[in-house]
Amino acid sequence: MDPATMSVSSSSQETIAAVATAVAAGQGGIAVIRLSGPVAEAVGRSVVSVPGQQLWDSHRVLYGHVMDESGKERIDEVLLLVMKAPRSFTGEDVVEIHCHGGLIAVQRVLERVLSQPDVRRALPGEFSQRAVLNGRLDLTQAEAISDLVAARSRRAAQLAMTGVDGGIQRRINSLRERLLDQLSELEARVDFEEDLPALDAVGLLDELQLVRRELEQLVEDAKRGALLRQGLQVALVGRPNVGKSSLLNRLSRRERAIVTDLPGTTRDLLESEIVLEGVPITLLDTAGIRATKDALEQLGIDRSHQALAAADLVVLVFDLSQGWIAEDAALLSQIPNDVPRLVVGNKADVQPLSTSAPLDDDLEAITPDVTLSALTGQGEEALIEAVLKACGASEAQGLVVALNQRQQDLAADAAIALARSKEAAEQNLPWDFWTIDLRQAIRSLGEITGEEITEAVLDRIFSRFCIGK
Numbered sequence: 001m002d003p004a005t006m007s008v009s010s011s012s013q014e015t016i017a018a019v020a021t022a023v024a025a026g027q028g029g030i031a032v033i034r035l036s037g038p039v040a041e042a043v044g045r046s047v048v049s050v051p052g053q054q055l056w057d058s059h060r061v062l063y064g065h066v067m068d069e070s071g072k073e074r075i076d077e078v079l080l081l082v083m084k085a086p087r088s089f090t091g092e093d094v095v096e097i098h099c100h101g102g103l104i105a106v107q108r109v110l111e112r113v114l115s116q117p118d119v120r121r122a123l124p125g126e127f128s129q130r131a132v133l134n135g136r137l138d139l140t141q142a143e144a145i146s147d148l149v150a151a152r153s154r155r156a157a158q159l160a161m162t163g164v165d166g167g168i169q170r171r172i173n174s175l176r177e178r179l180l181d182q183l184s185e186l187e188a189r190v191d192f193e194e195d196l197p198a199l200d201a202v203g204l205l206d207e208l209q210l211v212r213r214e215l216e217q218l219v220e221d222a223k224r225g226a227l228l229r230q231g232l233q234v235a236l237v238g239r240p241n242v243g244k245s246s247l248l249n250r251l252s253r254r255e256r257a258i259v260t261d262l263p264g265t266t267r268d269l270l271e272s273e274i275v276l277e278g279v280p281i282t283l284l285d286t287a288g289i290r291a292t293k294d295a296l297e298q299l300g301i302d303r304s305h306q307a308l309a310a311a312d313l314v315v316l317v318f319d320l321s322q323g324w325i326a327e328d329a330a331l332l333s334q335i336p337n338d339v340p341r342l343v344v345g346n347k348a349d350v351q352p353l354s355t356s357a358p359l360d361d362d363l364e365a366i367t368p369d370v371t372l373s374a375l376t377g378q379g380e381e382a383l384i385e386a387v388l389k390a391c392g393a394s395e396a397q398g399l400v401v402a403l404n405q406r407q408q409d410l411a412a413d414a415a416i417a418l419a420r421s422k423e424a425a426e427q428n429l430p431w432d433f434w435t436i437d438l439r440q441a442i443r444s445l446g447e448i449t450g451e452e453i454t455e456a457v458l459d460r461i462f463s464r465f466c467i468g469k
């Protein structure tokens, strides 16, 4: 790391503390309070009373009680773990106090800790930030830990774990090394052109373009990986009574929405979180769309229109037993062109009224993408497959590495800089011009891993983490 950014700021001389586990009333068998910094152990010693002959050694567990200020009342029964620098998450002295879960005792223990001299409350992401500044983690690993915690599906967690293991760091570093090799070739020519064999300009450019293509591939993969991280909004829309709520219930495996045979049952947007093949999906049930004089129903229908415009995928449900009718076609035409959609024929278990051809002569016949029955479940798997395909999630399945948005932007910047270096070469500009772009690309990649990054940028990244991370 660059010495300027390495100058561990005075802030890391301070000892910080925070609850590292999720905090909720009545929840959690245990909670962990984490301390990091020079007085971490001293604070542990003064707030936890440890009976008998237990050894205050690194990486050992001690048993004791946190006492109140007067030393008379026991606040909680705890385990305490000391991890001496540098063998700790942050690389500093770390103490973890494992107390009981819930709210009150944890807060009281934290207050006791914070009442000690030279300790303050940790800022969001500050533990991870110290880990990066002290070289325990690179930036991509710290970000991946945050993604792992935030993961809403198994696949998202697996992908995050690749980052935790250093998968992103290694990929980016190896590309950066390749660019550095080419840069040193060029720089040598700028300084001592006469003394060196002629530059293999073609080979050099080829190498830069190979790296560029790899970066572009990473950017593409990142877009698909975002699906797994952020999930998808899938809106079920259609006329009243076609079976949208029944379908939502079936896909959610519970009776989430009210189903009746009365058209206009659903009056408001209803969300259900599901996971399909590892992809987190927010399913939206909407009010059936029709012309109505009922003001309340109309409000619900307005929301249906909003959902239809904002979704990542619209599933337009129609009733096979009634056939495809003009109102269905009108709804289809209301879906914005850039929103992927699936036309799904429901109630496949029912005999169609007459023929499957449209009743309306002017209406073009439609072949549904999927036919199914929300009642019997037939066709459900085909629907799931079609949903994942329509939003490009099936290609996300094979992903090994996925950059987050910040990393993706920097990789794209680097690719653009490399494209510019090609132009400089084609215009026969002097080598200094090539090196400007090449350096820019190297700097962008260094920013991904945190190798070349200012403290201000680091502060901004970690401020988005939660407290205790």
Ligand SMILES: Nc1nc2c(ncn2[C@@H]2O[C@H](COP(=O)(O)OP(=O)(O)OP(=O)(O)O)[C@@H](O)[C@H]2O)c(=O)[nH]1
Pocket: 238, 239, 240, 241, 242, 243, 244, 245, 246, 247, 258, 259, 260, 261, 262, 263, 264, 265, 266, 267, 286, 287, 288, 289, 346, 347, 348, 349, 350, 372, 373, 374, 375, 376
């Ligand atoms: N036979 C059969 N009946 C179904 C099927 N799906 C839904 N239904 C019935 O159709 C009626 C309407 O179902 P809902 O799920 O409430 O329909 P909806 O589209 O949510 O209706 P609104 O909320 O009014 O817009 C209910 O009586 C369901 O039992 C199906 O696949 N087969």
Ligand SMILES: [Mg+2]
Pocket: 244, 245, 246, 257, 258, 259, 265, 266, 285, 286, 287, 288
């Ligand atoms: Mg409904």
